[in-house]
Amino acid sequence: MxxxxxxxxxxxxxxxxxxxxxxxxxxxxxxxxxxxxxxxxxxxxxxxxxxxxxxxxxxxxxxxxxxxxxxxxxxxxxxxxxxxxxxxxxxxxxxxxxxxxxxxxxxxxxxxxxxxxxxxxCLSVLCYREDEFEKNKIPTDVATWEEFAEIGARLHEKTGQSLGMVSTGDNTSITNQYLQLLLQRGGGYFDRSGQLVLDSPEAVEVLEFMAKGVASGFLIALPDPYGAPNTAALKNDKLIATVMPNWYNVYGLQANVPEQKGKWKIRNLPGFAGGGHISSALxxxxxxxxxxxxxxxxxxxxxxxxxxxxxxxxxxxxxxxxxxxxxxxxxDRKLLATEDAYLGQRLFDVYTPAAADSPTFYQSEKLSVLIEALGGPVLETLQGKRKAADAVKEAVAAFKKNGG
Missing domain, CATH: 3.40.190.10 (Periplasmic binding protein-like II)
Known part of the structure; x- marks a missing residue:
């Protein structure tokens, strides 16, 4: 027709x-x-x-x-x-x-x-509570994750608050949080041709970083970024920063903590000292x-x-x-001038440079096989039960064993 x-x-x-x-x-x-x-x-x-x-x-x-x-x-x-x-x-x-x-x-x-x-x-940025950062004298322009983690550990020891989260629920939630940081660091699950590239120094480094963050309190362990425990952590000021995509502003923050309007801001992600991107995607x-x-x-x-x-x-x-x-x-001039009412800031001051330096995510028809193979080892590493390098190797072996 x-x-x-x-x-x-x-x-x-x-x-x-x-x-x-x-x-x-x-x-x-x-x-x-x-x-x-x-x-x-x-x-x-x-x-x-x-x-x-x-x-x-x-x-x-x-x-x-x-x-x-x-x-x-x-x-x-x-x-x-x-x-x-x-x-x-x-x-x-x-x-x-x-x-x-x-x-x-x-x-x-x-x-x-x-x-x-x-x-x-779906640009991943750092959402943070500006008022809590000011109260605790946390700089909003920290350059590296490594420095941010040190600040987060000291904050947690002092106040019990955290500057990020990891997921400990289902395998998809667990691996999604890992994937965001892995892509930012320059790693990934698959290459352009769909071949597995998980067994890499970047994959081990990011998982070690997350596990150390949980152990220090820099990162809080929650089932997922959307459920009741997460909402409680936001409402109780226990979670005052988190890495999530742009849509989390509406579906996560505005939906769950509307009363915190004007307190949250976004910025591009701190970089890893070893390299990578200023943003990610999920x-x-x-x-x-x-x-x-x-x-x-x-x-x-x-x-x-x-x-x-x-x-x-x-x-x-x-x-x-x-x-x-x-x-x-x-x-675009109109978009560059757009100010978000909830955040109280111009969005594209953050999103424009993020879009120019966002990693590429390659897919594979075997993604579900990898998520099932990876979820358990990542969770055990976050719980301090397994070394990151062993977890990655175990996940790769399970992926290949189960048809990957």
Whole structure:
């Protein structure tokens, strides 16, 4: 279908995407000379469940959506067994005009082709309580993690407070916190070709750093960054700094401690003395289009307009808070002047340099195998029961043993 009325089924786990796609579909429909008159029908459910349903309906040959949002950690499921190539439309022609300007295509690439577009750059920054830093005379411009850890250990001994957290709950939470710092240090799980690169000096160094931080009290051990124990630590001023992606401002801080408005600030991460980046990334959702359907062309146009144009990216930021994935927009005057009401600061003073120096995350269809192999050894190291080097080697061995 090249013109006219079109009804598209969109599957997503987050109401934020409902707002942005609804807004832009209406904008395109109302535009003079618009090619399509869009009607969108949304299905909201857990991302894992939606991908399971897409695979089963795809095998049956009916019932698939026109577009689906796939959480970054779930995307490896469509990398396996040729599922992505069978069901999804490759987007390389769509992104060609802005390819050199587009951030975060690597996590959604299969055999060199891009099959989903990232919704948010998910830049990891340091969130910190400005009032508590002032009270405890903690500098807000500490240059290195090593120095920050020393300050955190002294603070914990004095007040019982911590300047960061590690997760001790499920394997995904445990490894996510580790992954953020590992990527920042210059390490990773996989290389461009999907081969495991975990067995590295950086992987050992970061895990040792985290374990020492827990032992000193610099880092507090909590089940995850979102649940009741974490909220209690924030409310009770026990956790006064944490490394999390940009979306944590809304989903973590504003949602759980709205009364602390104006007390939190963000900055780019302290660097590791041995090198790496000033930022990291965690999370993300890629939107993919199902191929060979009557509405495929119209869906590709909706995705292009919403995700690959400056106008669409601005709507997504304004309606859903999603950071641009076009590098050039990080120098946009309007965005540079944007001040966040909760944080009380200009966001892009932090996000613009962060976007220019954020690590690349490469995926593998074996990601779930690695998470299961890595979770236990990381947890035992954080608990002081295992050396970091042994934990990494054990995880690598378990990964290979279980089909990695």
């Amino acid at each position: 090249s013109t006219g009325k079109v009804e598209l089924n969109v599957w997503t786990h987050d109401p934020g995407y409902v707002k942005t796609f609804t807004e832009y579909a209406k904008k395109l429909t109302d535009a003079p000379g618009g090619r399509y008159d869009y009607t969108l029908k949304f299905t909201n459910a857990d991302s894992e469940a939606l991908v399971t349903r897409m695979i089963s309906t795809g095998a049956a040959g009916r019932g698939t959506p026109e577009m689906i949002g796939i959480v970054i950690s779930v995307f490896p499921r469509v990398m396996a067994d040729g599922i992505g190539e069978q069901l999804l439309a490759p987007l390389d022609d769509l992104i060609a005009p802005v390819k050199d300007d587009l951030l975060r295509t690597a996590p959604y690439t299969i055999d060199g082709k891009v099959y989903a577009l990232e919704s948010d750059t 999370g993300g959702t890629g939107f993919a289009v199902l191929k060979d359907k009557p509405g495929t062309a119209a869906t590709l146009e909706l995705l292009r307009q919403t995700y690959l144009t400056p106008e669409g990216q601005m709507v997504r930021f304004e309606k859903g808070g999603f950071l641009p994935t076009l590098k050039s927009l990080y120098n």
